[in-house]
Amino acid sequence: MSDKDIQEFAETLQYGLSIAERRMLEEKALRGQDIVVCRNDGTIQRIPAKEAIKAL
Secondary structure, eight states, X not given: OOHHHHHHHXXXXXXXXXXXHHHHHXXXXXXXXXXXXXXXXXXXXXXXXXXXXXXO
């Protein structure tokens, strides 16, 4: 694979992962569920999925 092919693959993969994350958050928000996140300071916290969607 050339560098261009690798770059295109990485971009396609990143795009697909962002779509999957958005769908997961939307489903959890519809159910009123929380998600677990790690903050920049290393603390682990539960937040409602609706808040995570707003952050996107």
